[in-house]
Amino acid sequence: MATIKDVARAAGVSVATVSRVFQGSPLVASATARQVQRAAVCLDYSPNGAAQSLSTRNARTLGVLLPDLHGEFFSEAIRGIDHAVRAERFQVLLSSSHADAREMISVARSLRGRIDGLIVMAPDAGSARVIEDIARYFPVVLLNPGVRAKSCCAVSIANSDGAHQVVRHLIELGHERIAIVRGPSGNVDAKERLRGFRKALRKAGLGVPRGFEISGDFTQRSGYESAQTLLGLRPRPTAVFASNDYMAIGLMSALSEAGVRVPEELAVAGFDDIPLAQYVRPPLTTVRANAYELGERAVRMWFDSARARIARKVPRHEVLPAALVVRSSCGSGNGAALRPSLEEAGPPARAVNQIERERRRPLGG
Amino acid sequence: MATIKDVARAAGVSVATVSRVFQGSPLVASATARQVQRAAVCLDYSPNGAAQSLSTRNARTLGVLLPDLHGEFFSEAIRGIDHAVRAERFQVLLSSSHADAREMISVARSLRGRIDGLIVMAPDAGSARVIEDIARYFPVVLLNPGVRAKSCCAVSIANSDGAHQVVRHLIELGHERIAIVRGPSGNVDAKERLRGFRKALRKAGLGVPRGFEISGDFTQRSGYESAQTLLGLRPRPTAVFASNDYMAIGLMSALSEAGVRVPEELAVAGFDDIPLAQYVRPPLTTVRANAYELGERAVRMWFDSARARIARKVPRHEVLPAALVVRSSCGSGNGAALRPSLEEAGPPARAVNQIERERRRPLGG
DNA sequence: CATCATCTTGTAAACGGTTACATCGAGTCC
DNA sequence: GGACTCGATGTAACCGTTTACAAGATGATG
Incomplete structure (x- = not known):
């Protein structure tokens, strides 16, 4: 060479x-x-890139640390990250599936000299110390953090508000016995969504009967399996909020097998609005959490704070609004209505347009 | 520092x-x-990683060049790559969404010194020269190549055979008028699947009526839209093979809206066996193309050929067997039968086990 | 014509490691 | 006790860039 x-x-x-x-x-x-x-x-x-990095002391590369990259939410987030990073002519160094905190730290350390900064997705609570530790090495932006690490910027999704919206929607449809399939314990998104769920019920003066908070772990299978518990409840719930779309889809699949009609006998809602949510039968009412944009924003935030070295003392924290997407799995069912968050700060216009654009054209037109 | x-x-x-x-x-x-x-x-x-790379002349990093990373197939492939790479204590440098060949080359060049090799996914035909060009810089492994680049190893999926299997399955179920929703023109996977489709019909002595090869582009939407064309065909097909699962799912969604029952009025099959295929209603009969394993193998192949510097003249080409996964969208319908390829080289035992393991436990047990 | 500013180019010292080779003690052997 | 071996450590060249500084050329200026 x-x-x-x-x-x-x-x-x-x-x-x-x-x-x-x-x-x-x-x-x-x-x-x-x-x-x-x-x-x-x-x-x-x-x-030679290595020589350039060594000499200039920057690598033109952003590291991305993920817990594990199952499913469309992650792949969308990575896509957003990749696009934003590329716009700055940087590269992405990806590292996923970090079992524990120690491993995460050691990987982060081993990246010294190869990356200029890090986007970290740490949905497990209790990793605050890990983050703080890593942030000593590079500027870090947290993706969807539960941990309010003091030293770094973060961008997260309005989990609680989104859950609140979708549950309020169920309540407005007349449901009074509403169950939830929870996400993994320890997972911050799951925790926030549960909080939003409870808040909505409390505000409406509804209680949560014993056993109405079913555990799950964000996998389709756990959604599938939750059906059994759900159908055993007395009194039976008339609606259920699955903490993410994968579980909602697994659940609907099980219900269909068991001959329980959705939404007539049991209304189902999810969270995330993964691309497939609109293609399952019935189309899933859910909350749009734009993973692509989440990734994109995190990267932009990183560059912003890298450019403005000053005032780094005030790490920003953006919250991406969540928008209710009404389809027919809860029975309100025209498959078209969209109800952007009213409580949310910031204009929801963008998200709405996005959803409009992707709506399927009617058949047989 | x-x-x-x-x-x-x-x-x-x-x-x-x-x-x-x-x-x-x-x-x-x-x-x-x-x-x-x-x-x-x-x-x-x-x-400092950059200094180490410079000094030792290896970066302990593998680059991954992708066309675009929509959907679960890619995210699974990346997951497989990531795991295999990490097992060798290497890193992954990811770069996706390459519009054209020139851009791809320039990105690859800019990676000199930062990576030791490259995994390239180039599903568009006609990029042979690009690949050859890139392969001058680093050892390259091709992922699912149509291009038979002479100078590098490759691992691909048995597209044609898989399509052949699923169409034969339809024929065995008694279907005689079978349509296909094609993938993007220029895409090699799509082309191979079409080839397998045609071959199966030819072998069975069946013709392909005019208009039975409907164009699509691998997106859910295009599957959705193909329904309109499909339902306008006279004579109407009794079965349709969608070239990938996303299109199959979009298609089934449209059929459901149009009140066409699957599989009674129209049998639907897909390709890829994305995780969601088993959760749509009815569960999708499809062909398992293990994206995770595809990525994993590519990486292993890279390390193999890197270790054995000698005999690099003989680039290997592995073909990952594809296995028919029978669910109920084609009406054979117990949702459990699995028919591994009989024509396929190599033991299908592994794939079978995998499928068995992930089968959902029956409800109410 | 000497002086000086301006452009263009070269020299050489970083950058932070690795590693061939040299060196130095301390045993071991005869 | 001198030669030799061997293990532990140091010295310094090298990896391929960037860049501060020096320096030479050129043309303008007084």
Whole structure:
């Protein structure tokens, strides 16, 4: 592989000049620049990234630490991250499936010199110390954090508010016995959604009967299995809020097998609005949590705070609004209505448009 | 940030010794090693990756070039890649959404010095030259290639065989008018699946009536929209093979809206066996293309060929068997039968077990 | 013509590691 | 006790860039 020296020799100039040419420096005479370029092409040269990183002390790379990347929520988040990162001509170094905190820290440390910063998704509570530790090495942006790490920016989804909206929607439809399938204990999203659920019921003066908070772990299977518990409850709930779409879909699948009609006998709602939510039967009423945008924003926030080195003392925390998406799995059923959050700060216009755009054209038109 | 020199000074040794300690070299007296370790912990030191890469000429990083990472197939593939890469204590540098060949090449070049090799997913035909070009820089493994690039290893899915199996299954169920919803033109997977479809019909002595090959682009929406075309066909097909699961799901959604019963009035089959395929109603008969394993194998293949520098002249090409997964969307309908390929080389035992393991437990047991 | 500013280019010192080679003690052997 | 071996450690060159600084060329200016 050709190095900068080879190019310099071939072009009859010094390495400094070659380096300047490749950085588009205006200090090089255009005739010289042309010569250098010719030599570079001829030798098939391109600069060595490691050497550049070492010399300039930046890697033009952002690290991404994820817990595990199952499912569409993650893949959408990564997509958002990738696009935003690429817009800055940076690269993404991805590392996922971190079992425990120690492993996470050791991976983060091993990235020193290869990345300029880190996007960390740590949905498990109790990792505050881990984050603080990592944040000593690089500027970190937290994705959907439960942990309010003091030293870094964060962007999260309005979990509690979203859950609140969807449950209020159920209540407005006349439901009074509403159950929830919870997410993994320890998971912050799950916890917040549960909080929103309870708050909505409390506000409406409804209680949560014993056994109406069923445990789950965000997998389709756990949704599927929750059906059994659910159908055994007396009095039976008339509606159920699954803490994410995967569980809602697993649940509906089980209900269909058991011959329980949705929404007539049991209304089902989810959370996340994964792309498939609109394609299951009946289409799933859910809460839009835009994973793509979540990733995108996190990256933008990172660059913002990297550019403004000053005032880093005040880490920002953005909350992405969640929007109720009404389809027919809860029986209100025209499959078209969309109810953006009214409580939410910030204009929901964007999300609405997005949803409008992706709506399927009616058949047989 | 502490450097190796700081540690050396603090421990009262030379940088060479510190370096040795961090590499676990046996040449260091254990007392000295302890001192160094203490100093390192104290200074919160960890080695600079860029410097290491520069010095050793390896980056312990594999690049991954993807076309775009929509949907679960990609996220599963990445997951497989990530796991396999991590098992070798390497990192993943991810770069996706490459619009055109030029961009792909320029990104690949810019990675020089930061990666040791590349996994490239290039489902568009005609990129052979791009690949060859990139392969001059690093060892490349192709993921699901249509292009038979001569200079690099590849791992792909038995697209044609899989399609052949599923269509034969339809034929065995008695269907004679079978349509296909095609994938994007130019996409190699799509092309192969179409080939398998045609072959199965030809073998059975069945023709493909005019208009029975409907165009699509692998998106749910295109599946949804294909319903309209499909229902307009005379004579109407009794079964349809959608070239991937997303389209099959979109299609079933449209059929449900149009009041067409699946599988009674129209049998539907897909391809990929994405996790959700078993949770839609009716559960989708499809072909298992294990994306996770695809990614995993690609990485393993890369390491194999990296270790055996010799005999690189003979790039291997693995084909991952595809297994028919019979659920009820085609009407054979016990939702349990699994028919592994009989034509397939290699033992299908593994895939079968996997499918068995993930089968949902019956409700109310 | 000497002086000076301006452009262009080169020299060489970082950047933070790795590692071939040299060195130095302490045993071991005869 | 000198030669030799062997294990532990240090010295310094090298990896491929960037960049502060020096320096040479050129043309303008007084």
